[in-house]
Amino acid sequence: MSDAREPPGQGPLRSTLRITWPFLLMVLLLAACASGSLYVLSAVRAFVAGESLWTKGQKDAIYFLDRYAATGSPDAYAQFRKAIDAPLGDKAARLALLESDPIDLNAAREGFARGENHPEDIDSLVWLLRWFNRYEIVQQPLVHWRVGDRH
Structure with a gap:
């Protein structure tokens, strides 16, 4: 009814x-x-992949700088400059996001691109570091990142 x-x-x-x-x-x-x-989850995956690229860039830069010191080869120095650009790009992104006032989103995106991060991951990396940088899961790698950037 x-x-x-x-x-x-x-x-x-x-x-x-x-x-x-x-x-x-x-x-x-x-x-x-x-x-x-x-x-x-995708942003954290991109962050972990970015850490790997940063570490690889540092390792390769040290290797090529050592080769340059041993041989004086301009090719080894050029490879050093290319390898160190990824960690320097990530450093620029970190500084633009976490230590500049106001936050420079374009500089952060450019830095992550220089850091050889996948273009589709860049916006999620910016978002993750911007909004989750105070959480321990992100803070601990950031501490190591800052220390590594000093050397």
Whole structure:
């Protein structure tokens, strides 16, 4: 039986919606949470990949500088300059995001690009460091990053 106040045929639909709307809302909220957590996960993955590129750049720079010191080869020096550019780019990005006032987002993006990070990861790296730099999972690598940038 439908309610006498509702037009014919709409009674069951409204009662169904009254019962199901909380479940539909939960599904939408769960989808939003899943989407957000995937974005955070992707940003952390990009951060870890960036750490690897930074470390590789430092290691390669030391190797080529040692080769240059031993041989005096201009090629070894050119390879050193190329290898050190990635860590220097990441340093520029870190300084632009965390130690400049106001934050220079364009300089941060350019620095991460110089750091050889994948172009599709750059915006998520900027977002992660901007909003999560006070969390321990990001703070600990930042401490090591700052120490490494001094040398």
